[in-house]
Amino acid sequence: MWPKHSELIVLFALLYSVEKVNDYQYEFTNVNCTTLDKDFADFEYCYLKSVNRSYKYMSIKVNLFKTPITKVKFRAMVFKRFSGYRPFMFNITVDACRFLRNTKSNPIAAYFLDFLKPYSNMNHSCPFNHDLILDKLDINFVNHQLTKVLPFPEGDYLLETHWIAYEINRAVVKVYGTLS
Ligand SMILES: *[C@@H]1O[C@H](CO)[C@@H](O)[C@H](O)[C@H]1NC(C)=O
Ligand SMILES: *[C@@H]1O[C@H](CO)[C@@H](O)[C@H](O)[C@H]1NC(C)=O
Ligand SMILES: *[C@@H]1O[C@H](CO)[C@@H](O)[C@H](O)[C@H]1NC(C)=O
Ligand SMILES: *[C@@H]1O[C@H](CO)[C@@H](O)[C@H](O)[C@H]1NC(C)=O
Numbered sequence: 001m002w003p004k005h006s007e008l009i010v011l012f013a014l015l016y017s018v019e020k021v022n023d024y025q026y027e028f029t030n031v032n033c034t035t036l037d038k039d040f041a042d043f044e045y046c047y048l049k050s051v052n053r054s055y056k057y058m059s060i061k062v063n064l065f066k067t068p069i070t071k072v073k074f075r076a077m078v079f080k081r082f083s084g085y086r087p088f089m090f091n092i093t094v095d096a097c098r099f100l101r102n103t104k105s106n107p108i109a110a111y112f113l114d115f116l117k118p119y120s121n122m123n124h125s126c127p128f129n130h131d132l133i134l135d136k137l138d139i140n141f142v143n144h145q146l147t148k149v150l151p152f153p154e155g156d157y158l159l160e161t162h163w164i165a166y167e168i169n170r171a172v173v174k175v176y177g178t179l180s
Contacts, residue, residue, distance in 0.1 A: 024154055026143045030176040031058055037170045040066050041163070044131070046173070056139040061131060062163075062171065068127035072096040073164040076112050081156035088157070093164075097126035115145055146179060154179045 033046035044061040051057070074096045080088035094109045100123075103110050117123050119137045121130065146152050156178050163171040 024147060024179055026139065026146045026177055026179050028056060028058060028139060028142075028175065028177045029156075030174075031060075032172075032174045032176075033060060033062075034172045034174075035170065036172065037168070040064070040165065040170045043171075054140070057136040058134065058139075058175070059136055060134040060173065062133075063131050064128065066165075068129040069165055070097065070127045071166050072126065072128065073162075073167075074099075074109075075162040075164065076109075077160045077162075079158040079160065081158070085156075085158050100125040111145075111150060114149075115142060142177075152179055 028048050031046060031048055033043040035042045041062055041064050044063050046060045048058050049056065072095075073093055075093040076090060078088045078090040079085035090108065092106075092108055092112075094106060099106055099109050099113075103113060113123070115137070116134060118141070120132070120134045122128075122132055122134075157176070159175045159177075161173045161175075162169050163173070
């Protein structure tokens, strides 16, 4: 169904080889969290923070008002900026409850989950009966994921995620960043 991990590596190797291979770095530039249903979920906070030159992080907390939540889909779309933002390689929709029971079932979703795992309380299967927290996602860790684990080409990126509960889109989180 999804490309195999090995196929992705080849794809990225090709993409990467036509780009300048530099010592490049990722920077967050903006984050925007929007609830589409305030009775279902709302953001307590959602921000980027620069502690100093080498330590920057992102924190998000979502309050859930209709717990327990037993049916969740997660959609992740990556856009890369050319003249405007255009879809770039990834547009995945995952049944989160099923995926979280067996994270080996989908390598691409697992790659995205890896970003959150060390910093969040979402690393378990359904139901979700508590607020969701992403606590100080470290830019250095994101940087490692995007330049070493699966090297993205340089550019401006937007990661747009949709949080869909019971087939209704409840919230949108957009993370803007630059690899340069
Ligand atoms: C966040 O996104 C929403 C919906 O796209 C938009 O209405 C809002 O102005 C944005 N907020 C910021 C701070 O960019
Ligand atoms: C940046 O802040 C972190 C966390 O407070 C600290 O551990 C680190 O030493 C600081 N780095 C510099 C270069 O000041
Ligand atoms: C991603 O896929 C979803 C579901 O197939 C579709 O509704 C959406 O328009 C797609 N987004 C982009 C940017 O192509
Ligand atoms: C979180 O993920 C790790 C690595 O995939 C897994 O071994 C661990 O069991 C998970 N933790 C929980 C609480 O599910």
